[in-house]
Amino acid sequence: MAKRDDRPHVVILGGGFGGLAAARALRRAPVRVTLVDRQNHHLFQPLLYQVATSALSAPDIAAPLRKLLRRQQNARVLMADALDLDPDARTVTLDDGELRYDYLVLATGMKNNYFGHDEWEEHAPGLKTLREALDIRARVLRAYEAAERETDRAHQRELLTFVVIGAGPTGVEMAGALAEIAHRTLARDFDGFDPVKDARVVLVEGGPRVLPSFTEESSRAARAELEELGVEVRTGTRVGSVDAYGVTLGDAERIEAGTVVWAAGLKASSLTAKLGCPLDRAGRVEVAPDCTVPGRPEVFVLGDLLALEQDGKPLPGVAQTALQSGAFAAEQIENDVLGYPRRARFVYRDKGSMATIGRARAVAEVGSASFGGFLAWMLWVFIHLVFLVDFRNRVAVLLEWAYAYVSWQRSARVIVDAPQRRRPRRERARILASALEARDAPSDQQPG
């Protein structure tokens, strides 16, 4: 124990792609590592929408951090909430204690951004945690169940309308999966309506095209695939308000919807504000080229939290950025501790990007090549299986996908929570009236 206390203490906040990569890359360094996460698991975020759409169960895409780092002698895991940090005193305040660090790695990632309208969250959950994914799953499945019991035709159509706000990869994947649920999975399951005809999936995007970070060609291909699946794609459309009965679009249009999903924006977790250095509009940290906080070479920032440009473009908020910056930060810390010089800058290598739209449909961009269809989908499947962190998850997800491919079914059509009471109808008029009011006085912080 005495020996262990002499080694420099590296505190990593966050067990996502970045934090876990940093912890693992430090396995042979003469340091002691403490990885802190408020959850007990590493979450494979790119597949979270599949938990929300009943294709996978929660444990399929989550692995206990403690299990992942069990064999690493110099690392320990703490499940705790990091409430505060003091870069001068080099301490982190947890919900039940304090940690002193020699090196701090901030990898807490992003949270949903409602652009000043936090009251929308209740009606339009985002997709960042397992809890949110299971909440969306329950909302979708309950909407179909309520529609089966509904005799008022207009209200039934409302229950069967699903709106996804934001057409980045998550929004596109979510909308494609919701359309497949309506037109395939549940096609023959109801007596009171026909899911194929009566369900409606609307994808709303403020910008001019879906998948804005992809090439125009990929955007066009993705849009065509979505429309073929039956998704109504509404680009160039801003959201004016969200309430318990649907959304009001900026152009004065009203869509009554039983389920609304928020995939429109993210902001940095609030700890970045404690670093005492400049942040960008979304709260990301304006780091030095080596991912450290300016003037604090002992504090590294990873992944989505980086406000850093390369070749004139900001680093993308994807898993690769987190993985590569995590490994880079670990290397710098090890160099420091061993007395070697650090590297001056972090160089991100773009390995391409991809999004899946549905069964056997995807778009992929690797280098200057961009392609779609079945080949892109197979590549997507392969890459996602390879990057799943735990062998057990890899096998489970492969089998679920194989089953879904041959059966068109979804394995996790299970509502875990107790039945939710339906929203009282009498509140409806009041809420709609205030939605119309809000539309007439739009905020200038509109989601994209």
Next chain:
Amino acid sequence: MAKRDDRPHVVILGGGFGGLAAARALRRAPVRVTLVDRQNHHLFQPLLYQVATSALSAPDIAAPLRKLLRRQQNARVLMADALDLDPDARTVTLDDGELRYDYLVLATGMKNNYFGHDEWEEHAPGLKTLREALDIRARVLRAYEAAERETDRAHQRELLTFVVIGAGPTGVEMAGALAEIAHRTLARDFDGFDPVKDARVVLVEGGPRVLPSFTEESSRAARAELEELGVEVRTGTRVGSVDAYGVTLGDAERIEAGTVVWAAGLKASSLTAKLGCPLDRAGRVEVAPDCTVPGRPEVFVLGDLLALEQDGKPLPGVAQTALQSGAFAAEQIENDVLGYPRRARFVYRDKGSMATIGRARAVAEVGSASFGGFLAWMLWVFIHLVFLVDFRNRVAVLLEWAYAYVSWQRSARVIVDAPQRRRPRRERARILASALEARDAPSDQQPG
């Protein structure tokens, strides 16, 4: 549609083993069937403890009722809460409507019974729904995580103490699994303590032996297996009170425990009281020999809800009773509708009983034979896989078990919910004082 309305309407309340068996057995009968359940899934209850102990994920043991009955033309599924029933008017009141029936099949099963101490439920959840199983899973995993951060040794031991109340099959299986988690799954995962030495699993039973419904030989074998796994077995011990910090046993002993699980008793769901006929102490229906309510040949009662003796012994509350009485009720209804005579009495065929205690440990009784060890465990595995209702579940569970068998790991070590605040220490003294008071004035309705 007009034709369909002429057929007699069979309303089945509850989609467990009994209700689902009845619905399926009516598939060729000239009736229309409405199956009502408050959940959207059929739950394979015998494996619920494996969800609670992180061995299986929730969707592994649940299958959507709608999917199970999709191909049955004469059946529809409603996800709804049955609030009331009126046997004179032949109506069932749902949370958002009313159903009229020609035949009613009551298969709503049992709920946890705290013997007049409903305030214990918060501290000692039972094991009847997926929600409860996930709640217990989160409590167990969180207790280990909190122990890792705890520096007060006495409080750490409290967090690592797990009490299971009631030693029927569920309690025995739960205690065995908790011991395996401590001594195998998590054995090397913590730095602040040694799970093998510091974790304590206590099984409390009011009666003289574990598995009271089994033979004395099986009870002895089960107890030996439990003790070999490291479970403290406390038979002949009544529970005086349960609070946020542990349990007080009837003999004035106090066990401080971070996690308490209730497996001590069940009572009938409250709808049985609306039948206007005699019930037994646990609310079960004192039916005629053909499982109907006396004087109401159109109302059938199934499974756990039956207060019916055969050969001087009450029918056991197991899956077989539910399955057999469900098929029997369906046969009687079909006979009625087709103009054939009914059978006079339901005859239960005992196909044996079994309980598993851990990896490769179980006891089984078939006819007059009783045996244990690996053979009983293999039989248990086989029977449970065969009776899992959906092909997809069967494959998933088989693979999870194969993985667990070779790796000693548990696949679903995932806490889904947001972190729970720890209980404030200042309330501790007050709660302990009132626990001591309660002990001095024991209720005469003690749990078994």
